Amino acid sequence: MNNTSSSTTNEVLATIMSHRSIRKFKNEELTPFQIETIVRAAQMASSSRFMQAYSIIGLTDPALKRELSEIAKTPYIEQNGHLFIFCADLKRLTVMGTEQEKQDMRMMLESSYLYQIAVIDTALAAQNAALAAESLGLGAVMMQSVNKDIRRLDQMLALPEYVVPLFGIAVGVPDQQPEVKPRLPLEAVYSENRYPSESDMREQIEAYDDGMRHYYQTRSENNRDACWSRSHIDLLKMQLPVGSMTEYLHDKGVNRS
Template sequence: MTTQSPFMTNPVVATIMNHRSIRKFTNDTLAPSQIETIVRAAQMASSSSFMQAYSIIGLTDPALKYELREITKTPYMGENGHLFIFCADLQRLTVMGTEQEKLDMKMMMESTAFYQIAVIDAALAAQNAVLAAESLGLGAVIMGAINKDINRLDRMLGLPQYVIPLFGIAVGVPDQQPDVKPRLPLEAVYFENRYASETEQRERVQAYDRDMNRYYLARGANNRDTGWSRKHIDLLKMKLPLTGITDYIRSKGFNVT
């Protein structure tokens, strides 16, 4: 007896498998009930020690959205149904402590380990938010470009110590339907008992490069003649100035290196 694929029978899995980033939206704004559903779904994500070490800021002020669009040079930052900014947030953990308790907490609070916890918590919540949005028939795109001028963004949002903006999620009614990008072969991502050898990985990535080259050449916009590995090798060779991010994170109280 043939078992039907869970991709076809399970609506949650089907929504996940149909994911694509949407960068063009209609002029429809999200209803308050849609925003609440997305945020509540985000809150149901797993959280380390149940710290829930993130916050979500919804940008509704057109002036703020325009300023962020200018920072990022991305139109969909201002033209969407709703814009969510996800932040790592350990400040909330301090508000009920006494001054002495805040001093006692300081070493742990400012450690790289706890910053990592907050980043992971925010990322898990964000994936829930995107899945919830897509299940409502909406589209979404996660954007790291909000941090192109992170100090300016910090001032715009009035962020206190121990709160770091990580990425934005633009959500709205899709005004485009891009193809789903091919993912790495499962064998290049999932291993049993040991990590794959470099030879095995090279063979799998080479095959994937051919798939991605066909995808890039055939897609309707932003065509390019490259593969997955070459695109990212070229990116990592650019030596972008990343020290500003580290300095900013340290200025917010974290001892990251």
């Protein structure tokens, strides 16, 4: 199989295959129609047991955007057409329950099983949102960096128990046209009936690393000498604050068991 995007007249596939993360936007706010269209498209994503276990918060207050941008050291958090914060949301499932029912639900709400459902629901909705934005001629970038200080973000958004901010999506009119970043070979991510051998995977990744070195060295901006595997090995060798995310999730009442 060839890892290449085929030329196609299918507009959905053409939009998917031309995806690039846009990090520079023109100074134009999204219209109410564009915002509503993106959110409605997000809502049409698949949802486990139809829980729809996510919330989307549009961050429009300039002061809050500036503060979050300074915390995350990410300028396009502030400089975009609209900033969406996607949250895993199990709170909504409890609202109509009696106090006794809320107690009866607590064990399930605190489980890793239900938190995983909420994370997957949120991710699926976000991918729909990004695709919708791009289909409207806009650009988008997903950002986990909004969680650099997750407790501060939690306070800024006044999030209740069982609601966890996962990532943001900055959307706007593109002010750059970066090249499409090459993906892993299809054979490295798709196999039939069993997981591929490590030797096969190593061979595929070595070839991919060569291609990524060429991409990074020749792209139109932010050139560097790097490859896929070494970048992620170095990333995974970094030390994270001990227990910070685990403790935060437990404090929010999720992912405890």
